[in-house]
Amino acid sequence: MTSSLTADPTGTHREPAPIERRHIPFPSWAGALIAVLCLWALAGVVTGTMSFAFILANATIAGFLALAATAQMTVIASEPGNFDLSLPYVITLGAYLMSAGLMGPDNVLGSLALALIAGLLTGAFNALLIVRLRIPAIVATLASGYIVYSLIGIIQRGGFRRVGGSFEALLRMQVVGVSGALVVVVVTLAAAAFILAKTVFGVQLHAMGQNGEAARLAGVRRGWLTVGTFAASGLLAGWLGALLATYQGGVSADLGRSYLLGSVAAVVVGGTRITGGVTSVFGTALGALVLTLTQSDLILLRLSSGVQNVVQGLIVLVTVCLVALRTKSR
C-alpha cells in the first residue's frame, strides 16, 4: 500500500494547488489589487496629483514587509495553525549580524553570510523543537524568539556600525524612481514564488498543508519538509534583516518589531487563506503594498493615530470575511 504510493511522490502532487483555483472566476489577489489602485487614487485626491514617485516609494517600503510576509506565508501554508513568531527577532538578529562586523570590519559578504546562516539555523532549530519534541509551532517559535532576543543583547554589547559602502549604494540607487532595494526584493520574491510553485519542495509543502496525513501516505517526509519550511522562513528573515540594516543605515533593537503582526496581516490581505495549503507570493506582496499605502494615506489624511489603528484593523477584518465568503461560495 505505502510502497505503491511512494513510487512517484512528485508526480502525484503536481496538480493540487491549480485544481483548487480553477473554479474561481477571479484570482485571490484581485481584491488586494483593487485596494492598491483605490488607495493610490485616494492619495492622488488628497495631494492633488497622481504621483508615480509616491507608489514607488511605498513599494520599496512594502517590499521589506513582503519579504517578512512571504516567510510567514511559507510557514502558514505548511500546516493549519502554523505561525512563525520568531520572525521579528530573526530579522533584528540578521540586522545586527550585518552591522556588528564580527567577520572583520569591512567584510560585508562575510557579515551577510553570517546573517543568512543565523536565520537558517534559527529556522532549523524551530523545526527541531516542532518535529522532535512535538511542540506546537506557535509555542516553539515563541520560545526560540526569546532565545534569539538574548543573543541580540549579547551582540549589541559588542557595538555596531553603519554597513555603508557599495552594498548600501546599490540598495539606495534610484533608476527612474525604482530603488535598488525594490529590485533586490522583487528578485527574491520571484525566486521564492518559483520555489513554491515549480519545485518538488514547493509542491510537497502545499500537499502537506492541505492534508498532512494524505501527504505522508503519499510519501512526503514531513519532518524534513518542516525543517525546510522553517529554515526557508529563517533564511528570508535573516536576508530581510541584512537588507534593512544596510538600506536604513542603522540598526536598533526594535527593528523587527513591526513585522510580526504586519507579516500575518499582509498574508491575509493578500487573499491567502490562513488555514494552510495555499500560497501566493504575488498576492502577499500586494497585501504588503495595501498595508503600506493605507498607512501613508492615513498620514496624508492627517487622521488621529486612534483612527489609523481602527482603519487598519478593519481592513484586515473585511479581507478575512471576504476570503471566507469566497471559500464558502466555492
Add this chain to the structure above:
Amino acid sequence: MIAVNTPDTFDMRNGDSPMQPPTTTTIGRRSVLTGGLGAGIAAMLSPLLSACATRNPGMLTIGLALPFQGASWQTGFLAAANWAVDQLVRRGRKVSLRVADAAGDAQTQIQQVNNFILQGVDFIILEPLSDTALNAAVDNAALAGIPVLSTALGSITNAKAIDLQFDYDELGRKYVDYIAERTGGRGNALNIRGLAGNAAEQAIQDAYIRALKKYPGIKIVSEIFGDWNQSVAQQRVAAVLPTLPTIDIIFSQGVAASGAAQAFITAGRAVPLQVWGFDGVDVNLLLALNRKSGYRSVAINVDPGIGSLAVNIAVAKLSGIDVPMKMTAPIPTLTMATLESEYRTMADSDIVWIKYDYDATIRDVIAPGRQTPSS
C-alpha cells in the same frame, strides 16, 4: 515570629548559627515577597534589615532597578551610574551598585525592589515601569527605612519616593527656540511623534506645542507616528515623502532624528533643519553632513547622564545632606563645536551622556531643588 523581631537572633543567623529555627525566617520572607502582609512584615523586618546593612560598616550599597537593557539610552544610564560610583570610590567613599533588570515587566520590577529590601541595600534607584504598580514596593522600602529615588522613566504616584525628573517644558523650549532662531520663526514642519497613547510622548508633544505658540510662522504640515522606533519612523517618512511639500523643519522626539534624515538622504532630498538626538548614529550622521555640505544643528535630548545624578543624590542623602523630594535634571544642548571636539570618534552604537560629579550634583540639582516648592 517573635524571634525574628530581635536583631540578636538575626545576627546569629547571619553568623551561621545552626540554632535558628527555620520556620520563622521562611514566614517572614514569603510574606514580604508576596506583598500580602507587606507593611506589617516589613515593619518587623526593619531592624533586621538595618542589621544586615551594617554588616559591612561604611559601605553604601545602592540598588539600581533598571527597566530593560538593550536600549542604548539605558546602556548610557548604567554607564553614567557606574562612572559616578567610580568617581566616589576614587574620593575615598565606599559605594557599590547592585543592578537588576526587569526586562520590561512591572511585576518583575516589584519583585526586584522587594529583593533589594530583603538584601538590605541602603538606597534604591528606580526607573519605574509603571506609575502605580510599584507603590506598595516603595511603601515596603519606606517601612524598612530605605529611601527610594524614582527617575528617568517618570514619577510614581507614591509621595514617599524622591523624584528626579526631566523638565519637558524646558526641553520643548530649548528645542523650539533653537529651530525658531535658525529659521527666523518661519517654515513648513514635519512632526514625527513617538508612541501613540504614551503619557511621556504626550507630555513632550504638549511642551513642543506650547513652545511653538510664540512662533505662528512655523506650520506643521504633516504628522507621523514613528512609534519611537528608528526603523518605523524612517519607513513612514520615506513612504509619504514624495507627496510632501517642501519641508524646512523636522520635529522629532530624539529617536527618530537619524531615521528621518536617512529617509530624506535616500530620496535624494536635502536634510531639513532638525534637532538631533544623543545616539551615535545621530551624532555621526550630523558630523558627516556638516563635513559634506556645511549642515549645522545641535543635539538636545533627555540625558542618560541622569544616572550619575541619581547615584550622587543617593550618596548625598545617605551622608545626611538635606535632599528635597522633587528635583529636576538639566537638559543639555550639544553644539556643533562640542560634538566635533569631544564626540568625533564615538561609535554608532554608543550614546552621549553627560558626567555630573558629586559636587556638581549638589550645586546644580540638589540645591536648586530645595528652593522650588514641591508641587
